[in-house]
Amino acid sequence: MAQQSSHRPRSVRGGKPARRGKDHRGTSASAGGGRRAKSSSAGSGRRSAGSPASSARQAVGRPGGAASGAAHPAGAASGAGRSDGAASNAAPSRRKLKDSAGPCPIMRACGGCAWLGIPYRKQLVRKQEAMENLFRPLIERMGWDAVIEATCGMGSKAGDPGKTPAPRAFRYKAATPFAPGPAGAVRSGFFARGTHTIVPAPSCTVEAPGARNILNEVARAAERLGIPAYDEDARQGVLRYAVLRMGWRTDEAMLTIVTARREVPHIEDLAHELSSIDPRIVCVAQNINGREGNAILGRETRVLWGAPHMKDELLGCTFAISPTAFYQTNPQQTEILYRLAIEGMALEAGDVLLDAYCGSGTIGLCAARDAARAGKAIKLIGVEKNPAGIADARLNAELNGLGPDEASFIATDATEFLRDAARSGTHVDVVALDPPRAGSTPAFLTAAAELGPRRIVYISCNPATQVRDLEILGHQGYRLCRLTPVDMFPHTEHTETVAVLERS
Numbered sequence: 001m002a003q004q005s006s007h008r009p010r011s012v013r014g015g016k017p018a019r020r021g022k023d024h025r026g027t028s029a030s031a032g033g034g035r036r037a038k039s040s041s042a043g044s045g046r047r048s049a050g051s052p053a054s055s056a057r058q059a060v061g062r063p064g065g066a067a068s069g070a071a072h073p074a075g076a077a078s079g080a081g082r083s084d085g086a087a088s089n090a091a092p093s094r095r096k097l098k099d100s101a102g103p104c105p106i107m108r109a110c111g112g113c114a115w116l117g118i119p120y121r122k123q124l125v126r127k128q129e130a131m132e133n134l135f136r137p138l139i140e141r142m143g144w145d146a147v148i149e150a151t152c153g154m155g156s157k158a159g160d161p162g163k164t165p166a167p168r169a170f171r172y173k174a175a176t177p178f179a180p181g182p183a184g185a186v187r188s189g190f191f192a193r194g195t196h197t198i199v200p201a202p203s204c205t206v207e208a209p210g211a212r213n214i215l216n217e218v219a220r221a222a223e224r225l226g227i228p229a230y231d232e233d234a235r236q237g238v239l240r241y242a243v244l245r246m247g248w249r250t251d252e253a254m255l256t257i258v259t260a261r262r263e264v265p266h267i268e269d270l271a272h273e274l275s276s277i278d279p280r281i282v283c284v285a286q287n288i289n290g291r292e293g294n295a296i297l298g299r300e301t302r303v304l305w306g307a308p309h310m311k312d313e314l315l316g317c318t319f320a321i322s323p324t325a326f327y328q329t330n331p332q333q334t335e336i337l338y339r340l341a342i343e344g345m346a347l348e349a350g351d352v353l354l355d356a357y358c359g360s361g362t363i364g365l366c367a368a369r370d371a372a373r374a375g376k377a378i379k380l381i382g383v384e385k386n387p388a389g390i391a392d393a394r395l396n397a398e399l400n401g402l403g404p405d406e407a408s409f410i411a412t413d414a415t416e417f418l419r420d421a422a423r424s425g426t427h428v429d430v431v432a433l434d435p436p437r438a439g440s441t442p443a444f445l446t447a448a449a450e451l452g453p454r455r456i457v458y459i460s461c462n463p464a465t466q467v468r469d470l471e472i473l474g475h476q477g478y479r480l481c482r483l484t485p486v487d488m489f490p491h492t493e494h495t496e497t498v499a500v501l502e503r504s
């Protein structure tokens with residue numbers, strides 16, 4: 001079992017989770033840093049956008065997430081309070097939506113942290129029970145001798161005795177929707193659940209320190225320049241969302257504004273103003289999304305100011321992240337998740353590791369670097385359908401000292417790649433997969449088993465689809481040895497899992 005990460009985020013994000021007020025990815029459990037000089041490098045690259053997500057909950061936790069009517073962190077585009085003092089701002093709904101007490105003043109209206117009022121120790125126990133209820137029947141049906149480990153929470157595990165401080169400030173990706181107010185005002189905040197009504201949020205206790213303020217400042221800059229917010233109901237206006245990603249072990253941040261059309265008045269001035277909000281910002285990008293619906297990101301992205309990506313670090317590796325590539329939201333827990341996956345791979349010198357649904361290449365590259373450090377160099381193949389993720393993954397291999405013979409990345413559909421690999425008899429020792437919430441496909445799983453890897457490590461953000469996929473692998477000659485839940489999204493019902501399977 002992996003230990004809780006001993007690394008601590010730098011400066012303001014360190015040690016005990018910060019005492020501030022209150023994200024996503026997974027499944028339903030029930031089924032400041034320091035200041036630095038701004039980068040002066042310019043970039044103007046284009047990137048393809050992330051894919052739409054099915055719900056607002058995916059918006060922030062998953063790339064290309066959705067927003068509308070969403071709850072926040074776990075949920076949607078989050079946002080901020082109004083930027084000016086107009087009295088009519090959200091006036092009718094605000095009073096109704098406001099919570100009067102509790103760990104977060106907008107907890108009920110926002111709805112992103114539905115479990116915020118439950119002691120963290122109890123949250124972990126609930127998640128553990130949900131995972132037992134979900135996986136135990138399959139384990140018994142298949143006759144597997146598998147262990148369900150204790151859920152790895154932030155700072156403690158399910159069942160640990162004593163008090164467990166409630167996690168705060170763990171979310172390093174945040175977003176806001178915008179909506180028009182009176183007299184050119186631009187509102188920001190979270191969409192109240194199921195509506196396009198903005199709940200103003202001056203701060204958010206689960207987000208990285210300073211994140212919410214940066215998002216609120218985007219609204220202020222738009223007001224100063226007279227750039228109108230987008231009205232989701234009337235389908236008019238320009239500025240729809242802003243998405244912020246902050247580095248955990250770096251003092252870098254990346255701000256992406258999402259606009260309903262490409263042409264935006266005063267866009268250069270806006271980019272300049274946004275780059276000045278916080279010295280950590282190294283990239284300001286524009287994504288264009290004119291489509292109806294609650295997907296935050298559209299297909300076209302261009303860098304307006306700064307570098308084409310920001311950097312962060314995980315498990316001693318450096319990662320470049322571009323505006324629409326997938327990168328995990330809760331970095332502290334990501335290290336635990338990845339460590340568990342790497343342990344489950346049990347790599348040997350010379351192994352071929354296939355990292356499917358690899359995003360920016362992070363899991364495979366951490367594993368390859370880890371193996372190389374232990375004197376067991378491996379060969380890594382990564383597969384991901386988002387070309388922006390693959391471009392990042394190739395750069396990330398270079399950044400971490402892995403040449404093209406040691407790590408190669410292919411931008412394609414994972415199922416197609418696996419089918420071709422099985423047909424051509426590609427040699428693979430270990431398969432790692434980390435699919436989106438819908439899980440993998442029967443064709444992928446069958447082809448993976450045909451490749452005959454010694455181990456399969458399945459990382460899931462939706463155990464309900466994972467349990468279905470594990471049964472398919474079970475019928476293809478693999479047995480589950482160990483399943484470890486990881487709490488990536490405290491205060492929500494979501495749980496991630498790492499399943500380790502061996503060839504029977």
Ligand SMILES: C[S@@+](CC[C@H](N)C(=O)[O-])C[C@H]1O[C@@H](n2cnc3c(N)ncnc32)[C@H](O)[C@@H]1O
Nearest residue numbers: 326328357358359384385386413414434435436
């Ligand atoms: C949960 S993310 C995991 C990313 C990466 N493993 C990580 O930890 O950062 C799932 C990834 O699968 C990618 N994806 C979704 N459907 C895919 C498909 N059919 N083929 C390949 N990649 C896909 C998404 O673009 C996303 O990057």
